[in-house]
Amino acid sequence: MRAFSYERAKSPAESARAVAGTEGAKFLAGGTNLLDLMKLEVETPAHLVDVQDIGLDRI
Structure with a gap:
């Protein structure tokens, strides 16, 4: 992983x-x-933005 x-x-x-x-x-x-996918180096993002807690889990 990078x-x-x-x-x-x-x-x-x-x-x-x-x-x-x-x-x-x-x-x-x-x-x-x-x-x-990052562990397999299929995806190699330079920066991750965590959006889990910003309220986008509702319709």
């Missing part, structure tokens, strides 16, 4: 700014297999 930076977003707008403003950034949320 080195990456991590941040936990506090709002949907903040998460969008973080990903748009950082090349190679990806969203991370509960139930994703992104970490498995």
